[in-house]
Amino acid sequence: MTDDSGPARASFITGPLLGRARELADLHAGFDDAARGRARMHLIVGEPGVGKTRLAEELVAYAAAQGAVVAWSSGWGPAAPAYWPWTQVVRALVRDDPAARGEDIRAAGPKLLRLVPALGELVPDLSPPAEDDDDEHARFGLFDSLAGFLRARSRSAPLVLVFDDLQAVDEGTLLALDFVSRDLQDAAVLIVCALHERTPDLTPEAQARLSHLARAGQRILLRGLDAGDLTSLVENAGGGSAAPALARALHAATEGNPFFAHEIVRLLVAEGRLADAPDDLPLPDSVRGTIRLRLASLSATALRTLEFAAILGHSFRHAVIVRAAGLDAGEVLASLDEATALGVITEDASPRGQHRFVHGLIRDALIADLPAGRRIASHHAVAVALEDAYGPAIESHLAEVAHHYVAAAPGGDPHKALEYSARAAERTLASLAYEQAAELFEQALEVLELTRTDLRRRATLRLGLGEAQARAGRPQARETFLEAAAAARAADAPDLLGAAAIGMGPFGLAAGFVDDAHVALLEEALDRLGTGDDPLRVRLLGSLAAALYWSTARSRREE
Secondary structure (H helix, E strand, C coil), rough: CCCCCCCCCCCCCCCCCCCCCHHHHHHHHHHHHHHHHCCCCEEEEEECCCCCCCCHHHHHHHHCCCCCEEEEECCCCHCCCCCCCCCHHHHHHHHHHHHHHHHHHHHHHHHHHHHHHHEEEEEEECCCCCCCCCCHHHHHHHHHHHHHHHHHHCCCCEEEEEEEEHHHHHHHHHHHHHHHHHHHHHHHHHHHHEEECCCCCCHHHHHHHHHHHHHHHHEEEECEEEHHHHHHHHHHHCCCHHHHHHHHHHHHHHCHHHHHHHHHHHHHHHHHHCCCCHHHHCCCCCCHHHHHHHHHHHHHHHHHHHHHHHHCEEEHHHHHHHHHHCCCCCHHHHHHHHHHHCCCEEEEECCCCCCCCCCCCHHHHHCCCCCCCHHHHHHHHHHHHHHHHHHHHHHHHHHHHHHHHHHHCCCCCCHHHHHHHHHHHHHHHHCCHHHHHHHHHHHHHHHCCCCCHHHHHHHHHHHHHHHHHHHCCCHHHHHHHHHHHHHHCCCCHHHHHHHHHHHHHHEECCCCCEHHHHHHHHHHHHHHHCCCCCCHHHHHHHHHHHHCCCCCCCHHHHC
């Protein structure tokens, strides 16, 4: 997992910001309010390529000129560890001066180590967080520590926290964002989120979280540029007298999407046809088609290098590509220089050796054009390369490695996919990111179908899924524990059957009601466990007593 924290990236479009004067004025006003101690949150919403990141960059430049401290984070999707955007934010706010910021960290409490384990290296003598049996209290404490750190950090200078690609973050990150935005209303903090207008791939719970955040903050909806703005775009590129006519043609083809329009203009400039009459220009009819035409000028080695880069993610390290692609380091570096010159990737100033795509649509186009077989093989090669690259530090990157092994599972090594998915799920559960842990357990169960793993493993994964769902407050946990019990029964595993019966407990407790299915499961678990002084038996008896509290059969309660 590469580090996306720090200041804003260089935009894919250079030159003046077009058509966003009102929206930028709203953001400037939001920052001015925040700098006076009245926290604000803005959500920049729009389709891919409409200029959300560019608008956020302009706001960041304004805020930095006023002395603000900026922390920029990006969503990475399912390959990211729990709370990854917050990890980027905290790390960026500490990294500039670890010694000075150590006091803020210590004041906030050691719970932040759950969020950013690397803080232990940046801040000496930071004690590990105490174990807390009350999971909801533990997560509240984590969020409270995060808010406390941000409040302390904002006392010396206003903070601007940017969450790019918010639709690609885990649900725990959204919960923390909701908590922080409520808790810091009187702090000098401006939160800016950029996200897609349509998010059909999100879970209903994540959709609800995003909707709540949108109501809590100011929503800035971006639409396409008008023909006048596109005329300025063409003129800035050297279009001259042909600019108005070309702008009208561009508007018809792109509906004013800045990225789409800019890509066409760059293509026309490269071909020397910017001044041609619009009727003579075969304009591409899609963003992806335009990107394909630009990428066609790359050498075969450069294109293959970019394919591996796209598999790795929005940002990537050349050393991993060398391992995965089996190419010489010199070939990879030359390919990255070629792609940089073309303007499809850019090199990060820090850390060294890291590049990123200038826009997610370019990465999407590369992945979409990969044949299924080559895509599967590339994911497997990347997974192996990441294992080698991370070495002993792999525990912090389990979700990322699992993502690639799962993508490669149909033609790769499903046992590795299962192993890493299960390990990532357990680690994420321990990190208090219950929603993401549930997704990883579900992922492991799906991969399980490709293996010949014993029945006990199936029951164990079902139990983990039920626990994650229960801690996240999901009502489907009850059904999951019943499925875990069925799997434990088939595996002849009385200990796992007992664990499923106990896990189901909170969902059978209601005033005046006896859950007969839960009672039957508890009694079955006790029968299978047998007699004896077993801690699990004691817990089962306690759960059974609670389940029978409302029973009208007194003898049954006192048995």
